[in-house]
Amino acid sequence: MTHDDPERRRAEIAEGVAAVRARVAAACAAAGRNEDEITLIAVTKTFPASDVRLLAGLGLTEVGENRDQEARPKAAECADLPLTWHFVGRLQTNKARAVAGYADVVHSVDRARLVSALSDAAVRAGRTLRCLVQVSLDEAAPGEAAGEPAGEQGRGGAAPAEVPRLADEIAGAGGLELGGVMAVAPLGADPLPAFTRLAEIAADLRGNHPDARIVSAGMSGDLEQAIACGATHLRVGTALLGGRRAIVR
Numbered sequence: 001m002t003h004d005d006p007e008r009r010r011a012e013i014a015e016g017v018a019a020v021r022a023r024v025a026a027a028c029a030a031a032g033r034n035e036d037e038i039t040l041i042a043v044t045k046t047f048p049a050s051d052v053r054l055l056a057g058l059g060l061t062e063v064g065e066n067r068d069q070e071a072r073p074k075a076a077e078c079a080d081l082p083l084t085w086h087f088v089g090r091l092q093t094n095k096a097r098a099v100a101g102y103a104d105v106v107h108s109v110d111r112a113r114l115v116s117a118l119s120d121a122a123v124r125a126g127r128t129l130r131c132l133v134q135v136s137l138d139e140a141a142p143g144e145a146a147g148e149p150a151g152e153q154g155r156g157g158a159a160p161a162e163v164p165r166l167a168d169e170i171a172g173a174g175g176l177e178l179g180g181v182m183a184v185a186p187l188g189a190d191p192l193p194a195f196t197r198l199a200e201i202a203a204d205l206r207g208n209h210p211d212a213r214i215v216s217a218g219m220s221g222d223l224e225q226a227i228a229c230g231a232t233h234l235r236v237g238t239a240l241l242g243g244r245r246a247i248v249r
């Protein structure tokens with residue numbers, strides 16, 4: 001995939017956007033849902049700021065990133081665009097302050113220490129961060145899914161039983177607003193049971209927090225199942241932008 005020829009790249013991305021929008025429309029029709037219930041987030045990790053600009057030109061202004069080191073300069077380069085930035089990756093507490101400077105929504109809040117770090121950072125920055133509780137739907141212990149080591153590489157997420165307490169903490173924290181829940185389907189398994197479980201957790205959460213309506217679920221490979229299970233926010237990278245090269249750390 002070349003990024004060198006802007007016209008060609010624009011056409012490639014336009015094709016990806018059209019294909020994903022068609023999949024979303026078909027999945028909504030199949031599920032009896034309205035397309036305007038769905039927010040499509042373009043996950044632009046590993047792709048340049050010029051791609052974010054092309055996406056915005058195609059009407060896609062919700063942008064997702066998973067690493068602060070990459071997201072921060074990209075957000076700065078695109079500061080003139082009317083974008084909403086979603087932080088979707090594992091977040092270390094020492095990065096909370098940086099992320100609070102540009103992110104609008106943090107999808108990956110999975111522990112109390114992170115709630116307080118984000119709250120302090122948002123208050124200092126004079127910003128409001130919408131936070132989602134990331135739920136681990138893996139059979140294995142949270143953060144140790146299917147052969148992935150815990151820590152940076154693991155996908156994180158709180159155990160379902162921890163969600164109500166974390167949600168209350170977010171709702172009560174200065175500078176933060178509880179948006180709802182997020183999950184990544186377990187690797188290599190049918191996503192439907194996981195997304196069904198997430199829908200139940202989201203419904204329970206709305207019992208105490210009626211405004212926390214976001215259900216962030218569904219990626220390139222499983223957005224249909226996510227829509228069938230009530231997802232409101234899709235995080236799509238590959239299907240919009242093409243394959244990612246391996247990240248060299």
Ligand SMILES: *Cc1c(COP(=O)(O)O)cnc(C)c1O
Pocket residue numbers: 043045066088089184219220221235236237238239
């Ligand atoms: C990379 C990523 C996505 C997008 O994945 P694709 O399969 O490329 O659509 C979604 N969510 C999270 C948390 C990610 O890290």
